[in-house]
Amino acid sequence: MMEFHSLLSIRNLRTCFHTYEGVVTAVDGIDLEVYRGETLGVVGESGCGKSVTALSILRLLASPPAEIKGEILFEERDLLKMSVDEIREIRGNAISMIFQEPMTSLNPVLTIGEQISEAIRLHQGLTRQEAWAKAIEMLQMVQISSAEVRVNEYPHKLSGGMRQRAMIAMALSCHPRLLLADEPTTALDVTIQAQIVDLMERLKEEIHTSVLLITHNLGLIAEMARRVVVMYAGKVVEEALVEDLFSEPLHPYTQGLLGSIPWIGRKMETGRRQLQEIPGMVPSLLEMPEGCRFHPRCPRVMEVCKGEEPPLVQKEGRRILCWLWK
Amino acid sequence: MDSSKPQRSLIWIKFKRNRAALFGSFLILIYLAVALLAPVLFPGNPSAPNLMKSLERPSLKHPLGTDELGRSILGRILYGSRISLLIAIGVVCVGLLVGVPLGLISGYYGGKIDFVIQRVTDTLLAFPGFLLALALVAVLGVGLKNTIVSVGISMVPIYIRLVRGCTLGVREQTYVEAARAMGTRNGIILIRHILPNVLTPITIQTSLGMGTAILFAAGLGFLGIGVQPPTPEWGAMLGSGRAYLFNAPHVATFPGIAIFLAVLGFNLSGDGLRDILDPRFK
Numbered sequence: 170m171m172e173f174h175s176l177l178s179i180r181n182l183r184t185c186f187h188t189y190e191g192v193v194t195a196v197d198g199i200d201l202e203v204y205r206g207e208t209l210g211v212v213g214e215s216g217c218g219k220s221v222t223a224l225s226i227l228r229l230l231a232s233p234p235a236e237i238k239g240e241i242l243f244e245e246r247d248l249l250k251m252s253v254d255e256i257r258e259i260r261g262n263a264i265s266m267i268f269q270e271p272m273t274s275l276n277p278v279l280t281i282g283e284q285i286s287e288a289i290r291l292h293q294g295l296t297r298q299e300a301w302a303k304a305i306e307m308l309q310m311v312q313i314s315s316a317e318v319r320v321n322e323y324p325h326k327l328s329g330g331m332r333q334r335a336m337i338a339m340a341l342s343c344h345p346r347l348l349l350a351d352e353p354t355t356a357l358d359v360t361i362q363a364q365i366v367d368l369m370e371r372l373k374e375e376i377h378t379s380v381l382l383i384t385h386n387l388g389l390i391a392e393m394a395r396r397v398v399v400m401y402a403g404k405v406v407e408e409a410l411v412e413d414l415f416s417e418p419l420h421p422y423t424q425g426l427l428g429s430i431p432w433i434g435r436k437m438e439t440g441r442r443q444l445q446e447i448p449g450m451v452p453s454l455l456e457m458p459e460g461c462r463f464h465p466r467c468p469r470v471m472e473v474c475k476g477e478e479p480p481l482v483q484k485e486g487r488r489i490l491c492w493l494w495k
Numbered sequence: 496m497d498s499s500k501p502q503r504s505l506i507w508i509k510f511k512r513n514r515a516a517l518f519g520s521f522l523i524l525i526y527l528a529v530a531l532l533a534p535v536l537f538p539g540n541p542s543a544p545n546l547m548k549s550l551e552r553p554s555l556k557h558p559l560g561t562d563e564l565g566r567s568i569l570g571r572i573l574y575g576s577r578i579s580l581l582i583a584i585g586v587v588c589v590g591l592l593v594g595v596p597l598g599l600i601s602g603y604y605g606g607k608i609d610f611v612i613q614r615v616t617d618t619l620l621a622f623p624g625f626l627l628a629l630a631l632v633a634v635l636g637v638g639l640k641n642t643i644v645s646v647g648i649s650m651v652p653i654y655i656r657l658v659r660g661c662t663l664g665v666r667e668q669t670y671v672e673a674a675r676a677m678g679t680r681n682g683i684i685l686i687r688h689i690l691p692n693v694l695t696p697i698t699i700q701t702s703l704g705m706g707t708a709i710l711f712a713a714g715l716g717f718l719g720i721g722v723q724p725p726t727p728e729w730g731a732m733l734g735s736g737r738a739y740l741f742n743a744p745h746v747a748t749f750p751g752i753a754i755f756l757a758v759l760g761f762n763l764s765g766d767g768l769r770d771i772l773d774p775r776f777k
Binding site for chain 1: 605606668669670672673674675676677678679680683687688691692
């Protein structure tokens with residue numbers, strides 16, 4: 170196996186929000202490791218803390234109400250201990266981010282070129298003309314046709330796929346070491362999704378960036394990631410290499426997630442009329458169940474799950490947070 | 496706000512269809528032309544008294560008659576347009592320069608600074624606008640400059656509230672978060688990313704605000720605590736004409752019509768702009 174060096178190492182990250190109804194812990198003591206050059210997938214249902222994790226890394230959550238505890242080591246420096254100026258120097262430069270909604274992640278009153286060159290000038294100290302030329306170069310890199318024309322256009326003239334390309338161009342303009350991609354393809358058509366995935370794969374190789382890919386699309390994970398982290402209700406419940414996870418999911422939640430993907434042809438094979446589903450919903454963060462957080466929905470629930478928090482089990486290089494494998 | 500940059504030609508087409516707005520801007524154009532061309536339209540000194548011709552009815556020589564000191568009312572109205580325009584622009588500038596930055600800061604940063612700015616705004620808004628201007632004049636004293644400052648300050652809380660409200664909405668947009676994720680400084684985010692997105696309501700408020708400013712300044716002039724004579728100011732003219740309302744009604748009537756038309760122009764254009772630019776009114 171290749172030797173991987175840690176780029177980002179999250180230790181016991183705990184992000185909570187102080188609200189009028191009480192303290193909401195969106196991310197509850199997670200550990201993550203992103204190695205240089207790899208893509209780490211983070212999957213889970215809506216509201217399980219995936220996006221909050223990404224926002225915590227760049228400290229983009231308004232605080233108060235948010236409170237971030239733990240350690241986020243990026244190239245051995247703790248992002249949480251940095252001054253405001255230091256973290257700003259990291260943002261968009263060493264770590265940048267792509268958002269889910271390409272329709273709203275570009276400012277409607279600024280041209281594409283203005284937005285990309287702003288980021289470039291901010292971190293690379295180029296002149297206006299140099300940054301503008303670089304912006305055109307970046308647009309060509311993300312395969313936007315007639316980039317010289319597009320650079321002068323406002324976002325409303327671009328399609329969703331083009332905007333996401335422009336967003337990627339902006340995020341990669343300073344050659345970040347880590348790219349946080351928060352549901353980068355969710356809002357796009359399937360054909361466009363495939364193009365964006367190809368593009369991200371290619372650019373990742375070209376500029377040697379690591380990717381933290383946040384999604385609920387397991388197909389995307391299978392396509393892009395090397396390792397996967399499955400999150401549920403603010404906790405990491407399983408971590409494994411992609412092949413292992415897909416061939417043999419260990420945590421009942423992961424099994425449920427994989428069972429709920431529609432596969433073409435499966436209906437005929439199994440004669441099933443319905444997809445499997447995980448009954449119930451992600452619990453409200455204000456009313457977390459006792460013991461294992463998944464136990465009210467778990468098909469293999471045991472007595473012990475209801476009272477005690479499950480242990481973290483290390484098994485063949487995988488991590489599972491479940492009593493089943495104790 | 497609008498998800499795409501409004502297209503200028505489309506706005507122009509909509510504006511042309513909106514008859515009230517068109518009429519309003521026509522009034523403003525006349526008003527601006529009169530203010531610019533006053534010395535051409537009325538050669539001579541509008542403030543020079545001629546007691547021999549006191550309170551004359553409209554005639555060919557003095558189309559709108561003369562006032563108690565024998566000065567041509569037409570001339571004073573023409574020159575008065577310059578004063579009221581100056582007041583309108585000055586007042587709106589005070590409102591914009593103080594209100595917009597405070598509103599942006601209050602809405603964007605939130606927290607304690609927002610609390611302080613909003614409580615001060617609450618206090619100012621608790622006074623009826625004109626009463627606030629009146630109280631400020633009482634403190635600052637009369638005159639053109641103090642009229643502008645007083646009426647301007649009475650407009651500040653309106654701008655603060657408006658800009659803060661819009662900023663609260665824009666602040667949550669993904670592009671603001673994206674800008675922060677790119678490492679952009681807060682100051683630059685405020686000026687380059689948020690301010691342009693709240694300009695539409697500011698523009699509308701500014702047009703409406705100019706009408707209100709003229710009205711307030713005329714009110715102060717009418718009470719004799721605004722711009723002081725012999726400066727030809729519409730409100731003051733109205734005030735001095737009040738004494739002759741029965742034997743020489745034209746002295747008060749024509750300045751009143753001038754005020755009415757100027758305010759009407761700004762209000763109609765402001766309403767029209769709102770209909771055209773504000774998606775919530777479609």
